[in-house]
Amino acid sequence: MYSRQEVMINVPGGQVWSELIYNESTKHNPALVCLHGGPGSTHNGLKFGLAKLAKFFPIIFYDQLGGGNSSLPEDDSDHADLWQVERFVSELACVIEYYQLEEFNLFGTSWGSSLALEYLFSDYLPKPQRLILGSPLISTGMWLEDANVLKQQMPAEIYQCMLECEYNDTTDSAEYKFAMEQFYDRHVLRKSELGDAQLSYLADNPSYFNIEAYHSMWGPSEFYVTGNLIELERFDDLQQIAIPTLFIGGEFDEACPSTLALFQEQVPDSQLVIIAGASHCGYFEMPQPYAAAVKKFLLAD
Template identity: 30%
Template structure:
């Protein structure tokens, strides 16, 4: 039996964009089934749904969980807004929360589970603290609760790399030469250790790295790299608001993940209904690095009574 895939565009009302906007989405499986759909929120910001496409496995008949993925505005197949690069007043967390609910309304989805990966986990928590009626469960995949904790963890990981790699990264950061081929080569070493340990990287992951070369959203909200946070998310910290999350949560990360335990442990410490699974052979992309086990863990959690 072939898996049904639907794709389309949902209108997105962004008055400050200066032009009509839309969100590109893909649906795997049947939203009209009696199974609660899983909505995937990609990372970056600006990383596109490409590296999340493995989640379509959950929609196969063996699990039968409808999966909705979408490119957040500003990247991929959604409306691109390069003219808004650097505009921190435009690229806000609230913009992406609003886009999520706009898409749910367009697709007439009233009850849903959310899986947010990396920045997507931040967005997932921002959605959850607002206590929307439709949210049933939240999965924080390689996520974080505070950008300060993230910066501390990724800096610590950086120091474990070969001294020459660390020196190249430090030198180019000091000079601001983030477009240097040498810097890109050094960053590739970091990525192979702490982002995706598969060699070669899956094409879907390569496509996402390519998408992140566009600095419009990532550069504005994050900065030039995973450990040099200069964008508007630098002070992001949801820890004081975690108590507002009322739904059950599953935390996942990898043993070699740049999303180290320390960046997400506040969720575990604060909230009562939290489960945690660490993938022993993965970095930041367990959905590829341990694909079958990842789907088993996610499916098992979503099917809990």
């Protein structure tokens, strides 16, 4: 039997929604703080895949400002200053402080992995005991190299459409959106492969995606970057990580397994797990093997 507590936490720029899920018998174990991707996404998919692990340790989810249950203040102000890496790091620090965490583990997926690393390398305390980087964005340059390879593997007409729309700045066109959907179904969320449980969850749990944050920090699509994350580069800093670290991704991930292997080689005390049949949202597509890998890593001696 799990206990659940939902709260609103004050952070720079507003409030964020958060949920703590725990089992009474294991509530004193180090909590797992989960950082969703995007920027601008929500906790929903992570909750589907990982909430069951609250049997073994508390789990903390939250929606980053502007997305999901963490809506922006209703005013006409310019929000551009909110969509900065430093503010998101401060936001995470506020969540950790709210729960008075002294010992905890940190999980980030996609952009959430970027956020986890920025917190780890910041002056904020306390630091996590263990780190999980799921399908991570660590180097935008390396991400785009992978994206270009995957784009070229798409049908010729789809690839050509991507190139033309990006060159002509027509990424808001129906043609580009269709091309995006084809790419996403292969490498981001393989909707055509989802089972009834996942499809029902998507239907029953609609969520607000913060497209403003996504466009400001990333760009029009997963494979075309125009935002302020374009210069993100932490590859050379990976060797500084001094805590046990798990890299986890999917077989068909846009964060390519070969690139995750390069990341893992840089971190002294680290492991790499690739989930067969999964893409970028492996925690949602293949929740059983994904959660099992997370559990094994966090409960290891």
